[in-house]
Amino acid sequence: AQKITQTQPGMFVQEKEAVTLDCTYDTSDPSYGLFWYKQPSSGEMIFLIYQGSYDQQNATEGRYSLNFQKARKSANLVISASQLGDSAMYFCAMRENNAGNMLTFGGGTRLMVKP
Amino acid sequence: NAGVTQTPKFQVLKTGQSMTLQCAQDMNHNSMYWYRQDPGMGLRLIYYSASEGTTDKGEVPNGYNVSRLNKREFSLRLESAAPSQTSVYFCASTNPGANTGELFFGEGSRLTVL
Numbered sequence: 001a002q003k004i005t006q007t008q009p010g011m012f013v014q015e016k017e018a019v020t021l022d023c024t025y026d027t028s029d030p031s032y033g034l035f036w037y038k039q040p041s042s043g044e045m046i047f048l049i050y051q052g053s054y055d056q057q058n059a060t061e062g063r064y065s066l067n068f069q070k071a072r073k074s075a076n077l078v079i080s081a082s083q084l085g086d087s088a089m090y091f092c093a094m095r096e097n098n099a100g101n102m103l104t105f106g107g108g109t110r111l112m113v114k115p
Numbered sequence: 116n117a118g119v120t121q122t123p124k125f126q127v128l129k130t131g132q133s134m135t136l137q138c139a140q141d142m143n144h145n146s147m148y149w150y151r152q153d154p155g156m157g158l159r160l161i162y163y164s165a166s167e168g169t170t171d172k173g174e175v176p177n178g179y180n181v182s183r184l185n186k187r188e189f190s191l192r193l194e195s196a197a198p199s200q201t202s203v204y205f206c207a208s209t210n211p212g213a214n215t216g217e218l219f220f221g222e223g224s225r226l227t228v229l
Contacts, residue, residue, distance in 0.1 A: 006157075033211075
């Protein structure tokens with residue numbers, strides 16, 4: 001079974017608008033961490049934001065916020081005020097802390113920002 | 116600041132040849148990982164090493180072996196390369212107990228198997 005599911009292969013958003021990228025996860029480990037990474041066309045992996053399973057508040061980092069709904073096992077990324085430079089692949093990932101720190105990625109969402 | 120260094124960056128192999136991808140990190144991280152990324156797809160975990168002296172299989176370990184040589188180095192070996200192993204390979208490292216425990220990635224190694 002997939003541990004991380006990203007159901008949106010591709011999305012468009014108008015410049016300056018907000019966009020939500022979906023991520024659901026599956027684990028029985030009570031201690032885990034959730035990550036979002038950005039991969040521009042140049043290929044490098046850029047860390048965006050982190051949410052721990054015991055964190056009470058949703059993580060925020062500049063224009064990025066993580067909508068963490070633990071009971072639903074979802075960790076959606078919200079990008080506010082989209083910019084042309086946000087066009088990239090976005091990956092959700094999960095680290096299971098009691099499984100030897102195994103860290104797995106979802107299939108990604110390609111975001112395209114329209115001017 | 117070198118971070119995570121992978122070599123080689125590009126490699127072309129013939130079916131059946133063997134090769135080793137080298138990875139080294141200078142951040143004193145405990146955990147290291149090898150992923151492969153096929154075109155237009157996500158990263159799939161091949162093997163990982165939670166700490167020096169341990170290695171574990173990930174999602175797609177078949178056809179690969181790894182060695183955690185010491186805390187700094189984690190190598191990935193293809194014993195008999197197949198065209199299905201054509202991919203971009205990423206090495207990554209982290210300290211899970213650190214602030215976020217984010218992964219730090221190498222630049223990737225592009226492997227083509229003919």
